[in-house]
Amino acid sequence: MKIFKVISTITLIVTALIIILPLCMMLGGSFMGEDEIIQSIGKIYGLSKAEVHWRIIPQYPTFQAFIELLLDTPQFFVMFWNSCKQALLGVLIQLLVSVPAAWSFARFRFRGKKIIFMIYIILMILPFQVTMVSSYLVLDKFKIMNSHLAIIVPIVFSTFPVFIMERFFKAIPKSIIEAARIDGANELQIFFYVGIPIGLPGIISAGVLSFLEAWNAIEAPLTFLKDKSLWPLSLYLPSISIDNLGLAMVSSVIVMLPAILIFLFGQRYLEKGIVASGIKE
Amino acid sequence: MKKIQKREFTAWLFLLPSFVGTLIFTLIPFGDVIRRSFLDAMGNQFVGVLNYKNVLQNGAFQLAIKNTARFVVTCIPLLLLLSLILCILIVGRKKHGDFFKATYLFPMAIPVASVVLLWRVIFDKSGLINEFLLSFNMQPVDFMNTSKAFYVLVFSYIWKNTGYDMVLWLAGLNGIPTSLYEAASIDGANGWQKFKYITLPGLRSTLYITLVLSLINSFKVFREVYLVAGDYPNNSIYMLQHLFNNWFLSMDIQKMSAAAVMLAVTFLLLILLLSWLEKRWEGDYKKKRRLTHKNENI
Amino acid sequence: MRKKFSIFILLIVILSMILSACSNSTQQSGDKKGKQKSKGRYIEHDIEMPKLEKDETVVKIVENKEHQLELYTYIAKETTKYNCYLLKEDDSWEKTSLDWLNNSKTSEMIMVDICLGQDGSYYACLQNISGEQKANIIKKTNEGTGQFLDMACLNESTNVGEYNTYKIPSKINVLKNGNFIFNMKESAQDSSLVIFNQKGEKIDEVVTINPNSFSVSGNCVYLINQDKKVVSYNTETKNNDQILDFDGVIDSLQLFTKDNGNVIGVGPDGIHCYSKDLSLWEKVVEGSSNSLGMPSMDVKGTVVKDGEQDVYYVAFSEVALLGIQDGIQKIKKYVYDKDASSIPEKEITVFSMEENKTIRQAIAIYQTKNTDVKINYVVANSKEGGVDSDYIRTLNTELFTGNGADILILDGLPIDSYIEKGVLTDLSDIINPLIDSGKLLSNLNDSFTKDGKKYQFPARISIPVVAGNDEIVNTNVNLQKIVDYINKNNNAPIMKKISSEALLKGYMPLNIDTILKDGSLDEKALKNFLENLKTLNDNISKDNLCPVDEDDTDLYAVENSRRFASMGNPYTMLYTKVNSVEGMMSLNGLKQKQNMTYSSLNESFIPSAMVGMNNSSKEAETAKDFIKFLFSDEIQKLNMNDGFPVLESSLKQWFQEESKMMSFGTWDDDDNLINGEMPNEEEKVKFLTLIKKCKKSVVKNEALYKLIIDSARSYLDGEKNIDQTVADISQKVTVYLTE
Structure with a gap:
């Protein structure tokens, strides 16, 4: 052994x-x-x-490369803040929208649920190129093309977090819900006081994963943002040419940092939640 | 009746914002894609199933499908297996488990462009691996420009996603009640038997979610390929997205749409199959657990 | 139930509020940027120059104490005479006397600059033209005489061989405390403003990226510092007083100060005004639609007349071909017209991948003539790097959705796909009449007719030329002959070394017809082509005369003097592109070499500024009118050194123009001077005939070429063998063709 x-x-x-x-x-x-x-x-x-x-x-x-990046490259900071705006805002609003949706799929029965959920999954799998042109059309009609919203809105309505959180919400034992209902709680209260706390690891995991995806997004900003002043950090790296490898290394490290931070933060919750959800029948 | 209606109404309330948004920003665009798949390039003439025929007969499309299928069939089982093994090795290690978990998850956070940089250093024909081979007097392999590029891609995918999948397995593993294992021990089962009859079945639903997520991630590999090899890489790594990109450059949106619809239908069938299988297993599994509990309580 | 219902309503209300707020805010910020007022904008007017004598050079415009515009000139014949003209209220001129400047000493000089200093006196900077070329500063005293100032800095001389050279300022001004500030070249690279005291001793030095673009107010200097920021530098405290955050185009920005402390910035994107109270810049005059935005016009000075709406007078010099600027040629006045609609009713967009000077000039001129039209010029590849295919994808998305620019400059775009998919309008109704009536060069007709229709037409053409040893160079230059020559005389490199990528890029278009036959790849022809190219590459790799310039990716680079100089010693041939009559000078220089001749490259031409029109344009009439304008004599006769006109009459005019006194000179390694003069009549006729014979357009298929070049490069650099390369290319081309 x-x-x-x-x-x-x-x-x-x-x-x-x-x-x-x-x-x-x-x-x-x-x-x-x-x-x-x-x-x-x-x-x-x-x-x-x-x-x-x-x-x-x-x-x-x-430290030459660090200095060069942090002090001599103003557009790096512009792009950094763009990334922050797009990724953070996007994910926060996304959670606001998808958590209730996931709850709905997990705990309710309603007509058409299966079909809609299936559609959600398919939409999640399709690669970006497939809906690129049509998304452009829609974003253009709403006049949010070439702005931060062009990136944020698709993130907000991504079906990926719904999929992940649904699993976690489903795993909440019925007994707890029943107990709450007996105590006289209505649906909203059950959602807020039972669902969210217990499903928190799922929410955090979905949030972390969505953030990673948004932070490293390439195709959407490239297609939807014409103004280079709106570009996020993920597009900065590919544009560094060969003769500035040092810069490429440093920017990689710096771009990684927020992602890793959020990651580590989320991981702790992940752990707690996994242990907690082990409490089953 | 009223109660059910009330429940349904509440359900829709929760779902509404997400559904409306998805409808507007994802479904309707996709509806447009479906529409365009039956028209000509500039959207002026109805051409029926001509685009579908053209796409299916298109050599480049066939190549891309072949490669994508080959990639998925090779990588995903490999990834699932590897991550499962690692998961089992880690589970129960209270002291270092966290450290290993964090380490394995790092690749997910690294931006794609940096990964590409590193791969060039390692896999280029004058890169680190070839240096290594040369020092042993072996022939250097031009990874990026030959069919060996496929293996670089496989390695890249597995490197990136192992930690991710491992964590998913862990979550699933922790969801299997320990009471089952205790009961089995009492019944005299050994480690392997416990694994076969308790662990594996218990992980079935985790398998479903891991499979779907790994599938999604396998498409993301395109980013790395594109950054390294451009619009026309070696044939062995020419993927669907390359084709879409190039069709886009030459304004062939009708072909793109037809291919997109076919892709969506394929996924639909796949998901349906998977979820049907999962239901069956879940059903069996639940039955087994109830039986075990019944036995316990006796 | 009621509670739930109200929550539901609340949610929907909040959601719609957020959405509408977001879209509103983006619209508002768009509005703020456009500064929409419903009526009123600045219109450009011509100011007729005063009656000048022949060879009278206009040096500068100065705002005098009464805030009127003074024009300073000189005529340099046997003696120099200086004149001053005053602009009156009715825009006519009155010649005034310049007694303080005209005397026996100054008649041996010419004027370099003149200013009204902040201390209230006039200062002129004159330069000797004979003998020791020194600069002199003359101050106008209160009595009205000219006082020569003894400046130590200008009296300093350095010895170069037999001559003494002196520093000569190109722009001067005087601060309130009487100190001088000059733009003086300290060395070849340094551009700094130097501050001297009354005796000419150096006090301070300020670094700026554009030393001709400074202005003074009191004891402060307004300039653009090396961080590309507009700052106000206090010469007494030696510190920046203020940073004026400028968000327009800062290159070529000229600064001028007003008495009230406001600052004016004049640049190619327009006239900006910095308000001291608001600490903000505001664009008051749009530049892209008038002379300010024309590449041919260079801003030389500005005078502002205060009023309810300021009137701006801007002096321009027209940038001559070889950058020799002869003072001021034009003065324009910008007046606010409150009845003119601020945004013209008609608006069209022109798109091009790279900046094209002829197009930009045409856009500005068109708008001055048609003030009811606004033309936006969108250049995809402006400054920062970016991959071409990304820009094309963005453009395609716009085209799919029926948006996209009204006029497309098709250089670098997938033209065949556009034609195939019906994106481009048939321009036959504009082009055919011009060809039939002989106005457009008829040799261009076939290359741009597809199925009897014309979807594209170049506004400019360049002629690729191969020059060299008459053994290789004759009317049928081809790669095989070159390779045979190399194999025979296997010693010296036959031309300047360029990167394998440039070599491939240069030869691909010429040989693509043999490689790609009937829609499929001929592997043998490809192999032959690549092997020949490798022989050529190996041969020129031996060249170590000059280092390879990595940025030099053009086989037909224009006027690379080193290449010309070294012809025959050791080079045997070179490729170049002729864009204008002046471009023939270097070819003429070859006459001095033995056995050197030049010929056209298989009678091909390189088209540029390819004009195409978007089928879904909503302003078709305006777009077509602009296209007609592009092919009219007014635009065609412009010389922005980016190609020959395609209009026969303009082309003839170019060749009939009296040749300016110019020549092309360069030295080779052995210090022999190669001198090429402007072509004489006979040579001009010969070249004109050559142009008219060029019928083949150099085909560009970016995607296909890139594919082949990426693979072939490693073969040429010796990293891959030929069979592997051919197999690779064949594989990729097959995929490309099947898509």
């Missing part, structure tokens, strides 16, 4: 290393000066003849 434990631990550690390796590479790269980067991987871009290698810990660590 002990051997099993040892093997499994080793497997876990090795897997963790493989997964974290690219992350460390990037962190290391963000502290490297331009020359060292070119020396390390320039061969791929035809910039140097030296063999490709990558030190996790840079030989000459420097």
Whole structure:
């Protein structure tokens, strides 16, 4: 039995290393000066003849790239705030709209529920390119094209969180609901005082995942936002050309940070909720 | 009757904002797509099923479907298996479980463009892996420009989603009451038997959700491919979205619409199948649990 | 039940409020930007120049103490005479005397700049034209005489060989405390404003990105600092007093100050006014619809006449072809007309992927002639990087939904798809009459007729030319001949090294017909093409004369003097593009080399500014009128150095124009001077005939070319073998064709 434990631990550690390796590479790269980067991987871009290698810990660590990004690139901040606006606003309003919807699907029976839910799922799976043109039409009609709303509104009405939260709401034991009903609570009160607290892990998970998706969105901003001043951060990275690899590394690290923060925050709730939802019949 | 009506009304109340929004911003656009699939490119003439015929016979479409199918069939089972194994290894580890979980989840947070950068460093023909191979006197492999690109994609997908799926499995695992395991132990079942008869069935509904989510994520792989290889990548990684993109550039929206409708119908059938299966399993499972409880209470 | 119902209503009300508020706010911000008043805007008027003598150069306009406009000129014959003209209320001129400036010493100089300093006196900066080329500052004293000031900075000389060179300011002004501020070139790169005291000793230096764009008020200087911000620099405290946040186009912005502390900024996007009280900039005159927005007009000075609505006088110089600016040629007046509708009734949009000067000029001119039309010029690829296909996708989305620009400049766009899908209007009713009557070059007819219709037509054409050793260069230049030559004389690189991408981009259009036959890829032809190209690439890789410029992606780069200079030593050939008669000078320089000749490239031409019209345009009549205007003599005869006219009469006019005294000179490695002069009559006739013979349009298919080039590059750079490359390309082209 002990051997099993040892093997499994080793497997876990090795897997963790493989997964974290690219992350460390990037962190290391963000502290490297331009020359060292070119020396390390320039061969791929035809910039140097030296063999490709990558030190996790840079030989000459420097903050140069950080400084260049944070102080010399004003549009970085503009894009950063754009990302914040679009992602945060989008997800918050999205939760306002989808939590009740998920509750409805989970706990009520009504005509057409199955069909509508099925439609929700299909809409969720379809890749962006499929509805690109028609979405453009609708957004244009509402005159929100080329504005933050063009990104926020589709996020708000995304069916993805509904799908995730429905599962969590469904898992709430009937007995608790019945108890509340016996105590005289109406539907709204049940939703607010029973559903949301118990389903919180689901809500948070959906929120975190939606935020990640919104933070890293590429196709929608590219198509719907003509003004470069409205572009979010996720579009900044691809536009950095080869001759500024250091900048690319640093911006990757910085773009990652909010996502990771929200992630870690959400994870704690995820844990609590998973344990809590273990309390079943 | 009144009570049911009241319940339905309340249900609709909760659903309304989301439904109205989805209707306006997603369903109606899709309705437009359906409409366009029966018209010509600029939307002037009705052409019946001509677009569907053209698309199905289109070589590029067939290639894209083949690749997408190949990718999905290869990756998803692999991913599900790997994440399940990791999940089992982690479950119950109170001390380090959290740390591992957090680590595995990181790839999800990394922006796509950065991932692309790293892949270039690692998989390029003068990249790290090839350096490694050369040092062992093996032939370097040009990953990005040959059919080996497919494997890079598979690796990228699994790397990104393993942690995600693992957490989903964990959630599902925690949903199986421990009482079942205790009862089984009393009955003399060993670890493998417990796994086969309690764990696996208990994870069936989690399987459903994980499958759907993994499917969605498999389409997102397109972003990485596009950033690395542009509009016309190697044939082995030419995906549906490439085709859509290029059709868009050449104004072939009628083909896009027909393909989109076919795609949606395929998913519809898939989901229907899955949910039917799930219902059956859930039914069986619930029956089993009630039986076990009954036994307990006796 | 009632409670629930009211909650329901509340929810709906809140939701609709949010939605409408959002859409309202976006509309409002749009309104604020447009500054919509229902009536009233500035209209441009011409001010006729005073009667000038031949070769009288207009130097500057100055606002005098009575806030009138003074025009300063000089005539440089055997002696120089300086004149001043005063603009009267009725816009006529009165010549005034300049006694303080005209004397025996100054008659040996010319005027560089003149100003009315903040201390109330006039100062002129004159430069000697013979002997030691020094600058002199002359001040107008209270008695009305000219006093030469002894300035230490101007008397400093540096020795260069046998000559002494002096620093010469190009713009001067004087602060209230009597200190001078000059735009003086300290070195080749530095552009800074230098402040001197009365004796000419340097006190301070201010860095600015546009040293000709400063203005003074009291003891403050208004300028654009290196962070591209408009600041007011206090010369006494040596600090920035204020930062005036400017949100318009800051390149080429010229600053002028008014007495009341307001600041005027004149730029290509219009006239902006900074109100001291509001601390805000406001655009008062729109530039894109008049001379301010024309690429050919350069702002030289502004005078503002106060009033209920200020009147702006702007002096322009017309940018001559080679950037030689001869002072001021035009003065325009901008007056507020309260009855003119602020937004013209008709509005059309012109779209192009990249900035096109001829189109921009035409747009401005058209609007001055048709004040009831507003034309928006949308350029997709303005400054920051972006992938072309993304812009095309956005444009396509607009086209699908029936929006999109009314007029499309089709350079770089998927024209064939547009034609196939019926996006473009048939322009035959405009073009055919012009061709039939011989007005448009008839050799262009076939290339742009499809199924008997004309969906596109270029407003400009360039002629690609190959020049070099007469063994290779004759009327039938092709890749095979070049390769044979290389294999025979396998030594020196035959032309300047360029990147493999540029090589591919340059040769693709010429060879695409052999590679892609009848809608399918001919693999053998492709292999042959690539192998030949590799031989060529390997050969030019030996060139280490100059470093490869990574940005140089054009095989036909215009006037790369190094290439010309090194012809014969070691280069054997080069490709170039001729855009104008002046562009022939470099070709003429080759005459000095042995056995060098030039010829057209398979009688092809490169079209640009391809005009197409959107079928779903809602202002079809206006759009068609503008297109007609583009092909009229007025626009066709403009020379923005971006191609020859397609209108026969304008083309002839170009060739018949008297050649300006210009020449093209460059040195090769051995310090031999290659001098090319303007072509003589015979050469002009020869080239004109050549232009008329060019019938093939250089076809551009961006998507297909990019596909092939991306794969072929690694082959040319030696990283892949030929069979693999051909297989790759074949695979991708098949997918491309099947889509």
